[in-house]
Amino acid sequence: MKFLLAKLPAVICLGMMAMLLASCGTPQPVMAPIEAMYAQTGPSEVTTQDIQDSSGKKLYKLYHPKELTSGHPIIVWGNGSYALPPDYDGLLTHLATWGFVVINTYSSSTGTGAELVAAAQYMAEQNDTPSSTFHGRLDPTRLGVAGHSQGSTGAINAHTHFAAGALIKTVVSIALPALHWCEPEDVYETSRIAVPFFIMGGTGDGLISPLSSNKLAYDNAPSTLPAAMAMAIDADHNAIQGNGNNHRGYLTAWMSYQLKDDPAARAAFAGDNPEIMTSPGWQNASTRNLE
Template identity: 45%
Template sequence: MQDLSRRRVLQAGLLTAVSAGLLSRTTAAQAGTIEAHFAVPGPWAVATGTSGGHRLYHPADLGAGGLRHPIVTWGNGTAATPDNYPGLLNRLASWGFAVVASTDTTTGTGTEMLAALQHLVGLDADPSSPFHGKLDVTKVAAVGHSQGAGGSVNAANLSGGLVTTVVPIALPAPIWVSPGDAFSVAALPCPVFFMSGTSDWIISPSSAVTGYYNQAAHGAAKAMLKGAGHNDIQNTGGGFLGYLTAWLMYQLRGDALARGAFVGSPPQLLADTAWQDQATKGLA
């Protein structure tokens, strides 16, 4: 591994348990408490670096408390690099995920994301690596934006079961997908969470997201963030981070609070008035 540098990000205390007063509020308000819990930085200090040409974002104290860190492989949007997504990538690392990000500006085929993932899995098996024995290679998410959202679907389908959940953010409607980047949501072997914004009506409109959601066969959720545009996931990550983090905590770490955002009577995501066109299916 080369040029591994460390830098600290601010840590924030997690929200305390819901008070008796909050318990008397509406389900919509309760939904906000779950989103807010995961919308702040997690308890881990973050280190960054490079390895094999890929960018790394991970807990600085790898393996503390005996935790094996789940893996997230990231796919950039067209012409973007990991530097366009500091809020998202650092935030996920602060919640205990080991993130590997392709530096390629075209990630639609998924092969770039899969290569980055395989590199990090290889570091877990390398006795000379600080990642050795510190990663949970059975809990892996492919997450991407725009072209990289399609790449996340392709990476999962190409991974032979290595990827266990997918989050496509602002997944382009079929008209925008080039033949070389074509993907099949119907072929996904794992749960998927589709996220987009209501102002992204040209590239990733609700109609397209719903069409993809309807094709998913192994559990799915979808939601449109009110007022969000196509590139709002860049820079700070905007309003996407709470439910994105909750999904990954639910899918990759079995977190009970996070699960409540997507499973319940009703799932609390469905009651959150900051979002629209929400739906879930087939989730346990």
């Protein structure tokens, strides 16, 4: 998903405004108990590594527990427009502290989903490669994909547009752009999603990812699909960058719920009183078919 050139100046202006506001200081988000628990650093010490091709070009950055055991779930990350792994280092390191093996591409054009599918396949192959650090240490049946902005369209498209999208067991879209921002090859169709789906937006993101487009994406997903949606209060379009800010806790909890069958994380989204429905830092929350 590349923003159309005719609309690019508005997007650039929005980004500049966001940076100026951030320089004035961003208040710490108020978090509910389960959200706050998963916003804290997990128990694992983390290491990172870059994967290069034969010419030395960087392809992927991996974040994973330093001490690998077995059955680690996999998260594939999709970058937003003009963003690369360093823009999300804090967040992806955080996810790895909770036992996930995270792979990000050195691509800032991920809207079609092709790069994310390739990354998913790469990690699945590493689990089966005897010479790999990850041989026998991963669980490719527990693989989720998440992305920011352009990468959020790529997360959806990776699952819906490719045969290998069957590897993906959950999809998370963060700051999902309204469809009119998408190039034709990046247009997403949430009606085609067949795995648990979580939409995370921000009330301060009215230009690119307003409540109306997030709600449309949620409503267009199959009515029987396990799904959740919520808008982080005052979060702007790039709030997910850095350490994940408002979104870090519930993103970690969702992945723990979906990929690790974590009962504590489940309570944030399912049961008689899902925490996210009344969390003080979120509004416009909705859940359905979550068990």
